[in-house]
Amino acid sequence: xxxxxxxxxxxxxxxxxxxxxxxxxxxxxxxxxxxxxxxxxxxxxxxxxxxxxxxxxxxxxxxxxxxxxxxxxxxxxxxxxxxxxxxxxxxxxxxxxxxxxxxxxxxxxxxxxxxxxxxxxxxxxxxxxxxxxxxxxxxxxxxxxxxxxxxxxxxxxxxxxxxxxxxxxxxxxxxxxxxxxxxxxxxxxxxxxxxxxxxxxxxxxxxxxxxxxxxxxxxxxxxxxxxxxxxxxxxxxxxxxxxxxxxxxxxxxxxxxxxxxxxxxxxxxxxxxxxxxxxxxxxxxxxxxxxxxxxxxxxxxxxxxxxxxxxxxxxxxxxxxxxxxxxxxxxxxxxxxxxxxxxxxxxxxxxxxxxxxxxxxxxxxxxxxxxxxxxxxxxxxxxxxxxxxxxxxxxxxxxxxxxxxxxxxxxxxxxxxxxxxxxxxxxxxxxxxxxxxxxxxxxxxxxxxxxxxxxxxxxxxxxxxxxxxxxxxxxxxxxxxxxxxxxxxxxxxxxx
Numbered sequence: 001x002x003x004x005x006x007x008x009x010x011x012x013x014x015x016x017x018x019x020x021x022x023x024x025x026x027x028x029x030x031x032x033x034x035x036x037x038x039x040x041x042x043x044x045x046x047x048x049x050x051x052x053x054x055x056x057x058x059x060x061x062x063x064x065x066x067x068x069x070x071x072x073x074x075x076x077x078x079x080x081x082x083x084x085x086x087x088x089x090x091x092x093x094x095x096x097x098x099x100x101x102x103x104x105x106x107x108x109x110x111x112x113x114x115x116x117x118x119x120x121x122x123x124x125x126x127x128x129x130x131x132x133x134x135x136x137x138x139x140x141x142x143x144x145x146x147x148x149x150x151x152x153x154x155x156x157x158x159x160x161x162x163x164x165x166x167x168x169x170x171x172x173x174x175x176x177x178x179x180x181x182x183x184x185x186x187x188x189x190x191x192x193x194x195x196x197x198x199x200x201x202x203x204x205x206x207x208x209x210x211x212x213x214x215x216x217x218x219x220x221x222x223x224x225x226x227x228x229x230x231x232x233x234x235x236x237x238x239x240x241x242x243x244x245x246x247x248x249x250x251x252x253x254x255x256x257x258x259x260x261x262x263x264x265x266x267x268x269x270x271x272x273x274x275x276x277x278x279x280x281x282x283x284x285x286x287x288x289x290x291x292x293x294x295x296x297x298x299x300x301x302x303x304x305x306x307x308x309x310x311x312x313x314x315x316x317x318x319x320x321x322x323x324x325x326x327x328x329x330x331x332x333x334x335x336x337x338x339x340x341x342x343x344x345x346x347x348x349x350x351x352x353x354x355x356x357x358x359x360x361x362x363x364x365x366x367x368x369x370x371x372x373x374x375x376x377x378x379x380x381x382x383x384x385x386x387x388x389x390x391x392x393x394x395x396x397x398x399x400x401x402x403x404x405x406x407x408x409x410x411x412x413x414x415x416x417x418x419x420x421x422x423x424x425x426x427x428x429x430x431x432x433x434x435x436x437x438x439x440x441x442x443x444x445x446x447x448x449x450x451x452x453x454x455x456x457x458x459x460x461x462x463x464x465x466x467x468x469x470x471x472x473x474x475x476x477x478x479x480x481x482x483x484x485x486x487x488x489x490x491x492x493x494x495x496x
Contacts, residue, residue: 022120023047026128036131039118040069042089044082053131058104069129072101074108085127092117092124098134110138160270164257165210167265169193181273183244201240201250209236209254210269232256237274249275316433321345323470324429330469331425340392341422348401348426351381378402379411393420401426404461424463428454428470431462447474 023039027048030037036053040046046067054060057072073081077099088095095115100108112132117124152173155162161178165171170193174186182200189196195205202208207218209227212234221227225237233255240248254269324345328338352360355377359370366374382399400414400423407415409427435450451471458467 038129041126044069044085074100110135160272162270164268171197203241209234209252210267213254213256213267248273249278317346320429320433324426327425327469330473344394344397345426348398350384351377354380375410397422406460425466428462428466
């Protein structure tokens with residue numbers, strides 16, 4: 001024991017009432033330990049107080065002679081403390097209870113008070129009191145309860161149906177939106193475990209998405225349309241049994257809840273009914289498919305209309321479309337670009353509707369004026385197609401399919417990269433197909449000459465990258481282009 005402790009003990013004992021036998025010995029023992037001890041007689045008059053307790057409540061040794069233990073309590077509890085004191089001393093029992101007492105600054109401390117009777121000459125002479133300050137614990141507990149209350153308020157006000165379970169799978173929260181979605185009242189769900197939370201959705205007890213958060217070993221992916229994970233958060237869509245008499249499609253999001261140590265103590269899942277949205281998306285998809293069918297029919301009708309006027313070039317546009325899309329795929333272009341090329345190529349000669357039929361079917365060489373008529377067909381085709389709301393630049397591809405790399409083409413005399421890539425591909429496919437097919441005014445030169453034409457003029461009339469793709473395509477697949485006969489395409493859209 002230090003000198004200071006000895007001095008404090010003597011000072012405490014100096015404040016004891018004279019003639020009290022046994023107090024000196026008790027005081028000496030308590031001075032040697034840490035603890036907020038106090039000894040008082042049958043009337044509650046304080047006989048001894050440990051320095052720790054004096055420091056806690058702000059009382060000096062000089063005040064002990066007039067201090068009653070009841071004075072430690074706050075005013076609203078004094079009457080109850082006095083009554084308990086008389087009852088205990090009369091009965092000689094021990095006690096243990098929580099109560100607020102005065103602090104040194106006039107505020108309140110929350111403590112646990114433990115009392116035991118103190119005997120002298122075989123009779124109860126008073127009580128020994130041990131005070132344990134639990135103010136911080138109470139404050140933390142109050143903060144925790146307040147936090148839980150706020151969390152409950154937040155969950156209750158969430159716009160999505162939400163539930164929370166603890167690590168044992170017991171339902172902690174079941175908000176009003178969940179009640180509205182499932183028809184199951186919160187009072188019938190909160191506190192339940194054993195996968196009770198699955199019954200409203202599937203009519204049976206089984207793990208669902210929220211349980212995968214608690215136990216990653218749970219494998220229930222087969223029950224969902226998909227399960228996506230972002231960090232420790234899971235997302236899903238699922239079809240349920242009947243909720244309120246109707247099958248539903250639900251979107252769900254489940255995430256873990258952590259304690260202050262970072263350990264998972266539960267999980268929360270929010271559920272959203274997306275049935276109407278999914279049905280609207282399906283209707284929109286069907287509408288889009290119908291629109292695509294209408295467009296496809298329009299394209300086919302325009303192509304057939306063109307070919308009906310000129311039986312000698314029947315099938316030309318379809319064969320060009322097949323070759324052009326094959327070249328585009330060989331070049332690794334996006335599916336959307338490939339599709340735009342197919343559509344444009346299928347009706348690239350639609351403008352020939354404006355060219356007199358006797359010019360188109362003429363078996364001899366065309367005059368300069370007749371050639372001028374023929375050269376109007378890209379612009380005429382553009383005018384016909386531009387008002388159709390295609391997603392891609394179909395009209396512009398048709399307009400440019402006779403432009404040439406060096407600027408010698410028509411109708412605008414565009415050159416190089418100023419010509420759409422789709423149009424440059426269509427130009428090569430158009431030339432190759434035309435040269436392997438018969439015309440009224442000539443016999444087909446054949447594939448060898450067609451390939452020589454594009455190879456010799458790569459970088460002058462034709463885009464060299466497109467030419468290389470066309471040559472590679474034909475050579476590596478040992479392709480043979482038909483001379484006006486019905487063509488066949490394999491499953492990849494390549495001409496055989």
